[in-house]
Amino acid sequence: MALKGELEHFSTTQLFNLINLARKTGTLFIEQEGKQAQISFREGKLIYAQSGSQDGQLASMLHRAGKLSDDQVRLIRERAGTTSDKQLGLLLINAGYVSQADIIQSIQQYTLDVVYDILAWSRGRFAFEDNRMPPPDRITVPIDLENVIIEYTRNMREVEHLEKELPNLDFALKFPDRPGASLRNINLSVEEWRVVSFINPKNSIRQIAKANEMSEMEIRQIVYGLLQAGLVELVRPPRKDDPQQSAARRRRPTSQQTPQVKKTVVNKLISRIKSL
């Protein structure tokens, strides 16, 4: 099945949320005004990213992280030939140039830098290819997408986008029922924890903002991040608090709100449709 479209209609954070929740494995290809990027995922975790002219190779990542000098990188490029990233990593560790932790940290930081840049792309085409993986010689380090999304949305300032994504502050929030959804390994800020502590289907987002003395913009930003990271879900507030629903009900006589239909009628309908 296709998972493709335009970023204008389905943003990068929404895509990451979908990939995370559906625990997808494969590669997301994005193209924006001549720039190209590819981001790979394994079971919903970010494992690899490459953008534009950057080669995405270990030597470049270590150089960028300041673990290798210009001369060392030049030598590696001249002499390493077809040595894979995995082989090169082992050689560098054995030679005492870097530690395993240096390699993991450098890869993670490089991947995150590339991904935060791509997350800001608001136009362009995307396509997700199921089960497509990065070249086998690359070292991949799994990164939880929840943290990536939360960190990115903290810096989001597009009011219009936030209002479009979260138009109704009268909705409430609840924690998802899906297995594996947990706040334990997520790096939340103090403000985010304050919001989380009020999450309850009885509390509307507006009420949570009021309790925490937050502006609409601040609460939208936090809730949007939590939603996109799949850490919370929107739920309708109790009906008495829903002005839209109350208004709709007020306009109609009670007899018209819910039809008085018996079970036998529904069973008859089922039999008839089956017979068509």
Next chain:
Amino acid sequence: MQTVKMVITGPFSSGKTEFIRSISEIEVVSTEREISTPAERVKDATTVAMDFGRITVDDDLVLYLFGTPGQRRFDFMWEILAEGMLGFVVMVDSAKPETFREAKSILETFRAYAPTPYVVAANKQDLPDAWAAEDLRIALRVEDNVKLLPCIATDKESVKNVLLELLYSILEEMET
């Protein structure tokens, strides 16, 4: 004679008219007129009043299917159509991510009109660009307890399946 009503709603060009046409025993009565704006020029005409289909169960019972107008400027009709409905189907064009936000908004609007059961039909699943139903569930933030069904509105069996699942949901709600 008892009549019951179901509403078929969804964004412009999501396949509501085709859905009703596939199962109605009468020629679907729809008031269509030519499209006026370039954005809506996907097809030559759009439903401005409503589609209307019928399934006769027996001498005493008839099911009416009402399709809502696809364009937002006719949404004043929605609440009128929603009155007294037994349940509703939200049609989504699975190959048009640009309509997902609109589909979600229509879903929320209808939920506010009446607390009746509903299902989401992921239509046009036969198109190569169609998103999988499970991806649509996440994209539209449809709760796990709501049925999201793959659908091809031009296929009668597929339409039957959607209506049957809606009726099963209605039955379940009556039993709780």
